[in-house]
Amino acid sequence: MISGERFSVIYRLVGSEKEAIKKALDICLEQTVEFPEELVPRGMIRDHVVGRIESVTPISQASCRVTISYAVETASGELTQLLNVIFGNISIKPGIVVEEIYLPESLLKSFRGPRFGRQGLRKLLGVPHRPLLFTALKPMGLSTAELAKMAYECALGGIDIIKDDHGLTNQVFAPYEERVRLCTQAVAKANQETGFKAIYVPNVTAPYNQLFQRARFAKEVGAQGLMISPALAGLDTMRELADDDSLALPIFSHPAFQGSYVTSAENGISHFALFGQITRLAGADGVVYPNFGGRFSFSREECRRIAEGTETPMGHIQPIFPCPGGGMSLEAIPDMLQVYGRDVTFLIGGGLFRHGPDLVENCRYFREMVEKMV
Amino acid sequence: MISGERFSVIYRLVGSEKEAIKKALDICLEQTVEFPEELVPRGMIRDHVVGRIESVTPISQASCRVTISYAVETASGELTQLLNVIFGNISIKPGIVVEEIYLPESLLKSFRGPRFGRQGLRKLLGVPHRPLLFTALKPMGLSTAELAKMAYECALGGIDIIKDDHGLTNQVFAPYEERVRLCTQAVAKANQETGFKAIYVPNVTAPYNQLFQRARFAKEVGAQGLMISPALAGLDTMRELADDDSLALPIFSHPAFQGSYVTSAENGISHFALFGQITRLAGADGVVYPNFGGRFSFSREECRRIAEGTETPMGHIQPIFPCPGGGMSLEAIPDMLQVYGRDVTFLIGGGLFRHGPDLVENCRYFREMVEKMV
Structure with missing residues (x-):
């Protein structure tokens, strides 16, 4: 036995x-x-x-x-x-x-782990070498049309992954199905113009009985990834989402409601184990977390340990992308490259809007900056 | 809007x-x-x-x-x-x-809250006034037959609620379906002999795709309650379990993996809000947590605040039972009555075995002690 x-x-x-x-x-x-x-x-x-x-x-x-x-x-x-x-x-x-x-x-062997992992995600996006570029549609309160316009502009400017802000669920401002349909279309339209392979990633964090419905809807209308906050919906719910062969989409893990495991020095789970090892076991292909130097308080060393956790050997469980974000500015990128190397996804939300008045131009600037550096 | x-x-x-x-x-x-x-x-x-x-x-x-x-x-x-x-x-x-x-x-109004609440649970158990008596089947590693024998003896001795230890899921030692069938039968047999209305409560904390299957199986074979660790399976998964009209069973919330929200004095969620308000919103009828003075470190004041959170006015959301446990001994009961009053569920696991060699007698002693005190 x-x-x-x-x-x-x-x-x-x-x-x-x-x-x-x-x-x-x-x-x-x-x-x-x-x-x-x-x-x-x-x-x-x-x-x-x-x-x-x-x-x-x-x-x-x-x-x-x-x-x-x-x-x-x-x-x-x-x-x-x-x-x-x-x-x-x-x-x-x-x-x-x-x-x-x-x-x-x-x-x-009981766990499949990430379906895409770093290699699969690079292939899907057509980005073999450089860091990936990631942004979030926000603020909550914008209409679906406004968010879709933003998605279009970000994709036009060369962002690889365009996700819902994690607070966008099914609010009256921009209901889920309408938002996902229009944002998916907007990114597809931009891709036709640019030849890039940007993906739109809706947030499917939702009540138990709606989460998989939302994920299936996203798949049906052509969205190419899913984001979930596992501490809100369940780590094993994320695992099931990743394992579902009828979805077969890359999964991004968001740290909302998860912070209490790492904020105390004397109780909890290390950054390495939580955002690296456990998130991989639970099937995410990318893990979002607050970068050092932003508006959160993770240290450079803690972030480095997360990156290590995303690639430490775990049998057949693939390495995944660390996606540091949270108040990141474009100015932080050179320093981040030093810490993370090329296998990183830069998540810039508000900071992308701050750079200048034209969102498309800001995205292009972001992309060129990264392309030049590696 | x-x-x-x-x-x-x-x-x-x-x-x-x-x-x-x-x-x-x-x-x-x-x-x-x-x-x-x-x-x-x-x-x-x-x-x-x-x-x-x-x-x-x-x-x-x-x-x-x-x-x-x-x-x-x-x-x-x-x-x-x-x-x-x-x-x-x-x-x-x-x-x-x-x-x-x-x-x-x-x-x-978006939340139904506990289906039974204090009143409904008292009615189900036929215990209108006194504190409820609660125990856990353990240790992990025992066979199904051994656990069922224990369930029988606890019910015979007058325990009201007999649950799986929260670490029992579907291990080879005592596979879920076999365990739930035999333990349910064992408690029903004891009830026939005693005239009491003890219930057996299996632990349904499980992977996403198995959790509701296990809950339905429990219902089918006659189990009369379900336990779930919401931090492992998702708080909203517990809410769905409570809301499911085809189950319609009392729900007990277990704090495994939830502790990091309350262990730091400077980050997290208060005992009152987490184990009281949020657990009620998420549909539990009883909330298990470590009592003061046991092998955990909650203070008397923190426990008192949990009890307040289980009954603080929240519109139509019913009050629920605080179920303090975690290294409780029979000797602690008089003091606990002072803190909690009658609307409490005493959860004694290992302590019940410690009292004497005969489990049935230990349970009777526990019950008589509580009956005499209120």
């Missing part, structure tokens, strides 16, 4: 080595049997089901890196339950951060 | 009054138009769509309570988008805590 195969999680635990070991022993029970230690049945449960401390390494006087392994069978091949074993109940305990995750092929 | 109706959120913002006002102005933009202030179009968008600061009250030298209102239309009648406006992008910014939410009837 137990294969002996195990997956492991590196946790950073606050406390001295002695305290960390105590905390680690507690995690071994809490995340599996959730039972008083003295009552855990002997045999298979005690020997295999209970988590196992593999190593303890002090990293300062006040924290340790601890590796704990779990039987592959505890995760039941389910993303929901895998996340539960990794960080379910202990998300409620202070002083525990999930740093990295290591899954053997016997568990990875 | 804009009704003029607004909902509001009380945020606690870290910083002096001046800093808090700056942060609040930023929230007004970030959560709606996500656009540079100077570029926000005049008219409807600037006047209505952008969030509005309604009040700023310093609560210490280093923090303020700030009320911000948003146009009802920004939420589009969707739980996913409502949560996005309340805390989407700003979940990524430090120093912001959602304290309380106020929704007008024009927005509340």
Whole structure:
């Protein structure tokens, strides 16, 4: 019943080595049997089901890196339950951060991962080498016609990926179906004029019973990607969206409502694991997150770790695009290239409007700037 | 297009009054138009769509309570988008805590809320006055037969609600369908002997494409409630589960993977709003959370605030049961009664096994203790 195969999680635990070991022993029970230690049945449960401390390494006087392994069978091949074993109940305990995750092929095989990945997305967009250019249609309150005009201009100016702002869902200002139909048409029209292969990516974050309807509608009218906020709709909902062969569209993950996992230094999930490893397991081809130096507070090092997480080896699970955005300006691009290299998607929303009065020209300037640099 | 109706959120913002006002102005933009202030179009968008600061009250030298209102239309009648406006992008910014939410009837009408609520659950269980008794089947690794025997004994001993441990999904040790069938039968058999109305509540937290299948299977074989971890499966997935008329079962919300919203004092969602208000909006009839004094770190005051959140007036949205658990012992009950009063569900898992060697007797002791006290 137990294969002996195990997956492991590196946790950073606050406390001295002695305290960390105590905390680690507690995690071994809490995340599996959730039972008083003295009552855990002997045999298979005690020997295999209970988590196992593999190593303890002090990293300062006040924290340790601890590796704990779990039987592959505890995760039941389910993303929901895998996340539960990794960080379910202990998300409620202070002083525990999930740093990295290591899954053997016997568990990875349960997950398809990104359908496109970096290579597939580059192929779809016809952009073999340079960083990808990404923008968002906004502000909320504009009419569908205004948003479609903006989509047209962005595509005309050479932006590769044009997405809904993540706050656009089905508001009266620009109802979903009308918006998606017109924006898709607008981008297709621009592509005919430019010869480029820009894609429009609607936001399908929606109530449970409407999300797949919206995704199917998008596919029907010719949209070429989907964005979802997994913390609002469910990480496994994103996984299902990515796995759906009748959709077969690239998926972009948006970090709305996800921030609390990374804002505390003493509880949560590392940038590397959350925006890199877990987002890939959940099928996204690109992960949106706030870049350093913008209007959010991620550090340069945290962003670098996200980029590492998007490409760290994970068996057959493909590398994906880091999509740093969030108050980015065109001026930040040279510095971002230094950190991310070519395999990055620059997401500029408001900053693209700020540059000058003509949106098409601003987009061209953005594209030329990137083309010249690489 | 804009009704003029607004909902509001009380945020606690870290910083002096001046800093808090700056942060609040930023929230007004970030959560709606996500656009540079100077570029926000005049008219409807600037006047209505952008969030509005309604009040700023310093609560210490280093923090303020700030009320911000948003146009009802920004939420589009969707739980996913409502949560996005309340805390989407700003979940990524430090120093912001959602304290309380106020929704007008024009927005509340989009949500059915708990189907049973406190009254409905008491009626289902035939327990008009006293606190409800709740336990969990565990540890993971036991066979279906062993879990069913445990369910039988708990029901025989007078426990009202017998749930799967939240880590039991579809593992090889006790596969879902077999477990749910046998545990349902076991509890029904005990009810025939006792005349009680105990219910078995399987955990339906599962991958997107299996969750409703599992819930329907549970209904078919006669299970009388469902448990879900909304942070793993999606808060709106729980809402859909509660709203499904073909299921029409009480829903219990489990806090696995949800803790990071409440573990930091400077970023997240208050216990009151998350485990009370939001969980009710998302349709749960009972909310499981770690009690003070157990093996987690919630304070007595935080737990009291959760209980308040489960019953604070929210239009037609019914009050629900707080279900404090997490390392609770029988000895803690008198003190818990002081904090929660009668409208509480005591969740004891491992502690019930610790009391003595005979599980049925332990359950009887637990029940008699509670019956005597109220």
